[in-house]
Amino acid sequence: MVTSFFSYLEHTRRVSKHTLVAYKTxxxxxxxxxxxxxxxxxxxxxxxxxxxxxISLSEQGAEAKSIxxxxxxxxxxxxxxxxxxxxxxxxxxxxxxxxxRIPKRNPQFFSETEMDLVFANVPTDQxxxxxxxxLVLELLYGTGIRLAELVALPLQALNRHNNTLTxxxxxxxxxxxxIHKQLMQMIEQYLAIRNAELPQAEPYLIVTDKGKVTxxxxxxxxxSKYSQGINTVEQHSxxxxxxxxxxxxxxNGADLNAIKSLLxxxxxxxxQVYTHNSLHKIKAAYSKAHPRTGTE
Numbered sequence: 001m002v003t004s005f006f007s008y009l010e011h012t013r014r015v016s017k018h019t020l021v022a023y024k025t026x027x028x029x030x031x032x033x034x035x036x037x038x039x040x041x042x043x044x045x046x047x048x049x050x051x052x053x054x055i056s057l058s059e060q061g062a063e064a065k066s067i068x069x070x071x072x073x074x075x076x077x078x079x080x081x082x083x084x085x086x087x088x089x090x091x092x093x094x095x096x097x098x099x100x101r102i103p104k105r106n107p108q109f110f111s112e113t114e115m116d117l118v119f120a121n122v123p124t125d126q127x128x129x130x131x132x133x134x135l136v137l138e139l140l141y142g143t144g145i146r147l148a149e150l151v152a153l154p155l156q157a158l159n160r161h162n163n164t165l166t167x168x169x170x171x172x173x174x175x176x177x178x179i180h181k182q183l184m185q186m187i188e189q190y191l192a193i194r195n196a197e198l199p200q201a202e203p204y205l206i207v208t209d210k211g212k213v214t215x216x217x218x219x220x221x222x223x224s225k226y227s228q229g230i231n232t233v234e235q236h237s238x239x240x241x242x243x244x245x246x247x248x249x250x251x252n253g254a255d256l257n258a259i260k261s262l263l264x265x266x267x268x269x270x271x272q273v274y275t276h277n278s279l280h281k282i283k284a285a286y287s288k289a290h291p292r293t294g295t296e
Contacts, residue, residue, distance in 0.1 A: 001043050001080075001081060001084070001086060002027060002042070002043075002077075004080075004084070005076075005077055005080050005081075006020065006023070006024065008080060009023065009076070013171070014171050014172045015170075015171070016148060016170060017148075018148065022069060022073070023073045023076070023077075026069070026070045026073040026074075027042065027073060027077065029053075029070075030042055030045075030049075030053055030070075030073075030074065033049065033052070033053045033056065034049050034053075037049055037052065042077075043081055043086060043087070045093050046093050047093045047094075047095070049093065050074055050093040050094055050097065051097065053070075054067055054070070054071060054097070054100075057070065058100070064100040064101060064102045065102050067100045068099060068100050068102055071094075071097060071099065071100070074093075074094050074097075075094050075097075078092050078093060078094050079092075106273065106276045107243035107246075107247070107273055107274065108233040108234060108235055108240055108243060109233070109240060109243040109244040109246075109247045109248075110227070110230060110232070110233065110240060110241070110244045111232070112248055114227075114230050114232065115141060115244060115248075117229065117230065118137060118226050118227045118230070119134065119137060119138075119226075121225075121226040121227075121229070122134045122137070122226055126189075126193070127193075128190075128193050128194060128197050128198070128209070129209055131186075131189060131190045131193060132190060132194075132206065132207075133222050133225075133226070134186065135186055135187065135190050135206070136150070136206060136219055136222050136223070137222070137223065137226065137241065138183050138186060139183070139206075140219075140223070140238050140241035140242060140245070141241045141244060141245050142179070142180060142183045142245070143165065143167075143177045143178075143179065143183075143245070143262070144177075144242050144245035144246055144249075144262050144263050145165075145167055145177060145242070145264075146169065146238075146239075146242065146264075147216055147219055147220070147237075147238040147239065148216070149167050149168065149169055149264075150206060150219060150238070151204075151206070151213070151214050151215060151216060151219060152168065152204075153165065153167070153204060153205040153206065154203055154204055154205065155203050155204065155205055156203075157205065158187065158205065160184070160188075163178060163179045163180075163181070163184050164176050164177060164178050164179060165177045165179060167264070169264035170264070173264065173266075175261065175262075175264050177262060187205075194207070194211075198210075198211035206219075219238055220237060220238060223236060223237060223238050223240070223241065224236045224237070227240075242263070243274070245262075246259050246262075246263060246271070246274045247274050249262075250274050250275065256268065256271055256272065256275070259271055259274070
C-alpha cells in the first residue's frame with residue numbers, strides 16, 4: 001500500500017519530487033516509531049501511534065513547520081487507504097489531530113539597491129559561466145519562477161515571438177510568464193555562446209559548465225555566491241529572489257491579482273503576504289492620496 005500510495009502521489013496528484021522525497025522520509029520515520037510501539041504495519045496504526053509520534057517529535061525539538069508537514073503526510077496516506085477501502089473513515093487514526101501553531105513570518109527579500117549589488121558581483125567577462133550565472137539570477141528575479149521550475153525549463157519553453165516562457169508549476173499547472181526585452185536579449189546572447197561552446201548540451205535552458213542539466217543545489221550555490229555581502233536577510237536563496245520579485249512589483253504599483261498569476265499561486269491569500277512587506281509604501285500612498293490625511 002505504501003508503494004501504491006507513492007505511485008498515486010507521483011502520477012495522479014503529480015506532487016513535486018521534493019514532496020515525494022519528504023513524504024518517503026516521513027513515512028519511514030513513522031514506521032520506525034510504530035515498530036518501537038509493537039506495530040509492524042503502519043497501515044494498521046491507531047490514533048495512539050499517530051498522536052504519540054507527533055508528540056515525540058515536538059518533545060525532540062522539531063519545528064512546528066516540520067511537524068505540520070509530517071502530519072500532512074499522514075493525512076494523505078490514511079486518506080488514500082480509506083479511498084482504497086483499506087481503512088474505515090470513522091476509524092481514521094488522523095481524525096481530530098491538533099495542528100501545530102506555525103508562527104507567521106513575512107517573506108524575506110532584497111531591496112532594489114541590494115539586487116543591483118547582487119548583479120554587480122557577477123564578473124563582466126562574457127564567458128559562458130558568467131552569462132549563465134547572470135541569466136539564473138535574472139530569471140529568478142525577473143520572472144519570479146520557483147527553483148524547481150527554473151531547473152526543469154526545457155529550451156522549447158522559450159517563445160521568442162511573444163517574449164514569454166511556458167512554466168509548469170506545482171501539480172504540473174501550466175502558466176505563461178512574460179520576459180522583458182533586456183532579459184530576452186540576454187537569453188539570446190547566452191544561447192549563442194552555449195551553442196558554440198556546448199553544441200551537445202542537454203535540451204534545457206540552464207545547463208552546467210559541461211552542458212548537463214542543472215540541479216537545485218547548483219542554482220542555490222550561484223545565488224549564495226553573488227549575494228553573500230548582503231546581511232539584511234537570513235537566507236540567500238532562490239526563493240529570496242522570488243520574494244524580491246513579488247515585493248518590488250507590489251511596491252511599484254502592480255495589481256495583486258496580476259502578481260498572483262505571475263507567481264503561479266492558486267489562492268490570493270498566498271500572495272497577500274507580500275502586502276506586509278510593502279506596508280510602509282501603502283501607508284505613504286494613503287497619506288498622500290486621501291483628502292483628509294493632511295487635516296488636523
